Amino acid sequence: MQTFTSLIKKMLVGSSLVLATTAAFAPVAQAGDYPYPYQQHRSMTDGSAWWRRDVVGGTPHIIIDISEQRAYFYKGGRLAGISPVATGIAGYRTPTGSFRISEKDIDHRSNLFGHYVDRAGYVRKSSVDVRRDKRPAGTVFRGASMDFFMRVNGAVGMHAGKVTGRPESHGCIRLPWHMAKIFYENAPMGTKVTVRQ
Template identity: 75%
Template structure:
């Protein structure tokens, strides 16, 4: 698996239909406009047991400030973290706590619960299936992709 910290965006590539390609083996995202490469970014996709599914999809929803409804933390009413990195489907909520979903800024829903969003990108698959981009690149991809943008996820 190749990893690069190199991310870039070409503002001079204008017009054309946007298309995003996610390469799972390279852990890279490529943003095209009208067939021309406009930018690229490292990503972190699904770890073992939570693999990011390959296929061709379309962005179905976008939200600047989104929180996960599956993964996050159980916190006290005053905000103190009582239990971190929980999955609400498996981890019991401590009495008196509330669920605070993990931050997923610049969320672009791709396939059911699978989304592209800003997050930690360590250089290898580490997510619960989502496609994490560095914050600055998630913001750029979000600004240039619209609902309906084609997303190809290749092995």
């Protein structure tokens, strides 16, 4: 008769084999599949933000799945982490395709979206698009904070921001702050980013 511990070990080995054979295809792993989640963020709809520090080496590849509202980070074909994301709303759809990270900026600010603030720094008009919203007299534009920004395609990038489990950005790919930091630290310039519907 098998002990509980030996059964668990077999299950973990089995899930590693399944992961190794499916890494090139659709990522199907869940946070509970791994014994060492680095960090979980339970306020997301499914609690699926985690990172495995033991996955090292190999070419990085990030897959953004718009229908799932998740990002998958691979290293050499091995799944290193999953994060919930928020992609673009109607009218600001996140472009799909294969891209490369072309710029990284740890404390980036948007030059299109943000707030109009007065000279004292008080917000006079929030959530503005400088192309559509007229600036009130006596105010200046302050771009929205986009910490850990990684440019993917044109003005679209990955960065820290509000994530609630549904599309809500102006086209960018938002991650929870702690996961944006981890992705930023592990994705060098030129990292492949695949965005799929």
